[in-house]
Amino acid sequence: MSKIDIIATSTFGLESVVAEEVKKLGYEGAKVENGKVTFTADKLAICRANLWLRTADRVRLKVGEFKALTFDELFEKTKVLPWAEWIPVNGEFPVEGKSVKSTLFSVSDCQAIVKKAVVESLKQSYHKSWFDENGPLYKIEVALHKDIATLTIDTTGPGLHKRGYRRLISGAPLKETMAAAMIQLARWRPDFPLHDPFCGSGTIPIEAAMIGRNIAPGMNREFVCEDWPAISRTLWQDARRETHDLADYDRPLEISGTDIDGEMIHIAKENAEEAMLEDAVTFKRLPVHALSSKASHGSIICNPPYGERLGEKKEVEQLYKTMGQVFAGLDGWSYYILTSFPEFEQFFGRKADKNRKLYNGNIKSYFYQYHGPRPRTRNK
Known part of the structure; x- marks a missing residue:
C-alpha cells in the first residue's frame, strides 16, 4: 500500500487555493471538485497535509469509491474494501453520511448499511464476531453524489481551523482557514506591510504572521x-x-x-501571545476613519461588518463610505475586503479590480480585490 488517495476538503470557492497548497507540498496531479481536492501520495502525506494545509477544512483518507443504486450494492462493495489495513481490532468506527441527487437518499439507512458491511469485513480479517471499539477513532463517512458512493476516514479530528492559539474569540469570528485563504488570494508578500483595520480577535494578522514566518498551522496541535x-x-x-x-x-x-473595540484588541494580543507571535504583530485600538500610514506600499486585508442584523444597514453603508475615503488616501496600497453586503462597491465608491465568491460559514460573500501598483523594492 505504497500509494493512497487523500482528500482535502474545503469551503466552496477555496478549492483552487487548497490545490495550490497541495502542489506546494510537492504532490502533483491534484483533482479539484466541489468542496474537495483529491491527490495520490504516501502515508507521510497524511501527516504533512494535516500539519501544513492552511485553507483546507480537514484531511480524509479515501478507502473506496463506486456506483451504488441499491442497498445490496452498497453493502457488498463496501464489504470488500480493505478496512483492516487501517482499522485495528479495537478501533472505534462510527459512520456518518450524506446523500445528494442519489437513488439511495436515506442517509440513516446508508450509514447503517456501511456500518454493517465494515463489521463483516473486519470479522473476516480478525476472525472475531464482536468488536469492543474502545481504541483509536476512525470516523467513516459515506458520501453519495449522483449515485457514486465515496467511503472515507477522517484523519484530522477537530477541523484544521483549530490551530490552537485562539483561546478567546469574538462573537462572530472569521475562521482561521478563511483568513489564510484571503491572505493567499491577495498574493501578499511578507516583505511588505499588512494591516487589518477590523482585526477583531486578530485572526488575519496572526495567520499572516504564520505565513510570513513559514510556521505550519498544525504545528502546535494534535490529530486523530x-x-x-x-x-x-x-x-x-x-x-x-x-x-x-x-x-x-x-x-x-x-x-x-x-x-474600534478595545476589548477585542485585548483578546487579539492574548491570541498573538498564545501563538508566540507577539513580536511579529502589533494591535491597537483605532477607528477606521483615523487610519493612516507612512508606508508607500502595503496590503489591507479585512472582514468588516456585513450589516446582517436588523437596523445595522445604514451604519454599514456609512462605514463603507468611510472606508472608501480612507483607503483612497493610502496611495500605493492594495486592499482586499470580504463582505456579503450586496451594494458594497456602490458605497465604497469604486468598482473592484476583481471579486471572487466565497462562503464565510454559510454566508455567501464576495472578496473584493483592489490592486495597487506593483512595488519594485521594499519600502522602509
Whole structure:
C-alpha cells in the first residue's frame, strides 16, 4: 500500500487555493471538485497535509469509491474494501453520511448499511464476531453524489481551523482557514506591510504572521490519526521535525491590526501571545476613519461588518463610505475586503479590480480585490 488517495476538503470557492497548497507540498496531479481536492501520495502525506494545509477544512483518507443504486450494492462493495489495513481490532468506527441527487437518499439507512458491511469485513480479517471499539477513532463517512458512493476516514479530528492559539474569540469570528485563504488570494508578500483595520480577535494578522514566518498551522496541535497503528510514530516525528526545520522564527514582519473595540484588541494580543507571535504583530485600538500610514506600499486585508442584523444597514453603508475615503488616501496600497453586503462597491465608491465568491460559514460573500501598483523594492 505504497500509494493512497487523500482528500482535502474545503469551503466552496477555496478549492483552487487548497490545490495550490497541495502542489506546494510537492504532490502533483491534484483533482479539484466541489468542496474537495483529491491527490495520490504516501502515508507521510497524511501527516504533512494535516500539519501544513492552511485553507483546507480537514484531511480524509479515501478507502473506496463506486456506483451504488441499491442497498445490496452498497453493502457488498463496501464489504470488500480493505478496512483492516487501517482499522485495528479495537478501533472505534462510527459512520456518518450524506446523500445528494442519489437513488439511495436515506442517509440513516446508508450509514447503517456501511456500518454493517465494515463489521463483516473486519470479522473476516480478525476472525472475531464482536468488536469492543474502545481504541483509536476512525470516523467513516459515506458520501453519495449522483449515485457514486465515496467511503472515507477522517484523519484530522477537530477541523484544521483549530490551530490552537485562539483561546478567546469574538462573537462572530472569521475562521482561521478563511483568513489564510484571503491572505493567499491577495498574493501578499511578507516583505511588505499588512494591516487589518477590523482585526477583531486578530485572526488575519496572526495567520499572516504564520505565513510570513513559514510556521505550519498544525504545528502546535494534535490529530486523530496520530493514534493510528497504521501510521508509524516515525512518520509523525519526521513530519513535525520538518515544520521546525522550515520555520523562520526570526523573520521581521510589518503586520498590524486595529479595531474600534478595545476589548477585542485585548483578546487579539492574548491570541498573538498564545501563538508566540507577539513580536511579529502589533494591535491597537483605532477607528477606521483615523487610519493612516507612512508606508508607500502595503496590503489591507479585512472582514468588516456585513450589516446582517436588523437596523445595522445604514451604519454599514456609512462605514463603507468611510472606508472608501480612507483607503483612497493610502496611495500605493492594495486592499482586499470580504463582505456579503450586496451594494458594497456602490458605497465604497469604486468598482473592484476583481471579486471572487466565497462562503464565510454559510454566508455567501464576495472578496473584493483592489490592486495597487506593483512595488519594485521594499519600502522602509
